Amino acid sequence: MDFEVRKVRKAQGAKKLHREREEYFRLMQLGYSNKEACRVVGINLRTGREWRNGRTSPHRTVAPALAPRTPRSTASRYLREDERIHIADRLREKATVRAIAAELGRSPSTVSREIRRNRTIGTRGQWYYRPHAAQARADARRPRPKPGKIGQNPELRDFIQEHLTRRWSPEQICHALRRQFPDRPEMHVTHETVYQALYVQGRGELRRELAKALRTGRARRRPHRQSGKRQPRAVRDMVMISERPAEAADRAVPGHWEGDLIVGTENKSAIGTLVERTTRYVMLVHLPIDHTAPNTRDALAETVRTLPANLRRSLTWDQGSEMAAHRAFTIATDVPVYFCDPASPWQRGTNENTNGLLRQYFPKGTDLSVHSREDLNAVAAELNSRPRKTLGWETPAERLSKLLAA
Structure with missing residues (x-):
């Protein structure tokens, strides 16, 4: 222990026993009893009690307690x-x-x-x-704010700033600190501590310009949406894919379609894609103006109405806002629409595969509005005349013709 009991035991007079008081309260915080702390510091038991509780006179408090009493915890997230x-x-x-x-x-x-x-x-x-x-x-x-660990340690701050300048990520820096200083816990921080030193204004622990060295280049944290603050979905009254008929899942009966949009540069243009699950027959939907819900509804309805009635059984789509008018589409075509679960593209695997094939003709980052309806029909005809391994090397057009003839 660094504290040493004073050698001179006479009365101190007006001199304050600052070191003794600080050490006494430090020991009390560590869980020592009043008797043990007084013995270590070298003071009388009565002096310790007066320091802890305050010395009072009949009319006023002469020496208030130096240890502030903090309120007890009441929040359920903390231990009481x-x-x-x-x-x-x-x-x-x-x-x-x-x-x-x-x-x-x-x-x-x-x-x-x-x-x-x-x-x-x-x-x-x-x-x-x-x-x-x-x-x-x-x-x-518990009280906040607290001085940051990085701001209190110049060596730690210089190490982090040097490696941020070398474009190391905060996580890489934290692991390097633990490897280079294994026996010095004051040099260990988490990557979240580094991010807070960069993002939280007013701390001044790290230079603000170092945020540009991060891979994101952001000078502030991007908030994550909380579940209770999410915006309502743009598509209402959805019927989920779990309610789709079983005949659609096993591909036994033709007429069940999967659909989606492939979008062009800056999401300003799009082409609708429809693929039949049993035959892999492809139809492309022309969207010359935009892909808002009303225009998508009208273009899809116009395309689907060209099919015979026995090929109009269902349509499976993702939860994109372009299908917000799905109820009007169903009324116009008598084709029910089923929606996939969020972030589940494999539930429309046939359509996702077809979109990948279509990117050979419509590359990403290009303007799709320049393609006419005739161009789309030509691309669809080329895909439908291409032999497919999953069809036993028949073409989608051949397989569809056989089913219609049967």
Whole structure:
């Protein structure tokens, strides 16, 4: 221990015992009793009690307590004092961490972390858990804002700034710190600490211009949408793919289609794609103006109405806003529309494969509005006359002709 009891034991007079008081309250925070702390610091028990509780006269407080009393925790996300008392009691009974966590309705990691953070280490290396001292430590750590670790350590700050300048990512820097300084925990930070030092204004821990060295180049964090703040879907009254007839899933009966849009540069132009699940027959939908919901509905209805009635059984689409008018489309064509689950393109695997083939004719990043209806028909005819392995090397046009003849 660095603290040494003063050699001169006479009265100090007007001189304040600053070092003794600081050491006394540090020991109290560590869980020492008043008697133990007074013995270590070298003061009288009565002096320790006066420092802790304040010395009062009949009319006014002469010496207020130097240790501020922090309010007890009441939020459910934090351990309360009664829970810490329960932990201490059960630890004395040699209960396991998992048993204690189950009794409190907490995660075992919460209880384990609480014991590790707030336990008291004795002079001989043994540890014991004091609930009231643990509560005081937890309350003392909670106030915000706190000085950042990077701003308090110039060596750490210079290391991070140097490697950010070399365009290292924060995660790479953090792992390099642990490898280069394995025995110095003051040099260990997480990548989130580095990001906060860059993004949080007012800290001044890292130079703001270093944010340009990040791969994103952003000087502020991009917020992630929370589930409770998501915008309502543009497509209402959807019928999900789970309600689609079983005959569509096994491809036994023709007439079930999958559809989507392939979009051009800056999403300003698009072409509608329809592929029949059984025969892989392709039809392309001309969208010369835009791909808003009304225009997409009208163009799809015009294309589907050219099919015979026995080839108009269902249409499967993703949850794109271009199908917001799906109910009007169903009324106009008598074709029900089923929607895939979010982020599940494999539920329209045939259409996704067909879109990949179409990119040979309509590359990404090009203007698709320059293609006329005749151009689209020519591309569809070429695809439908191409032999397909999945059809036994028949073409989609041949397979469709056989089914219609049967």
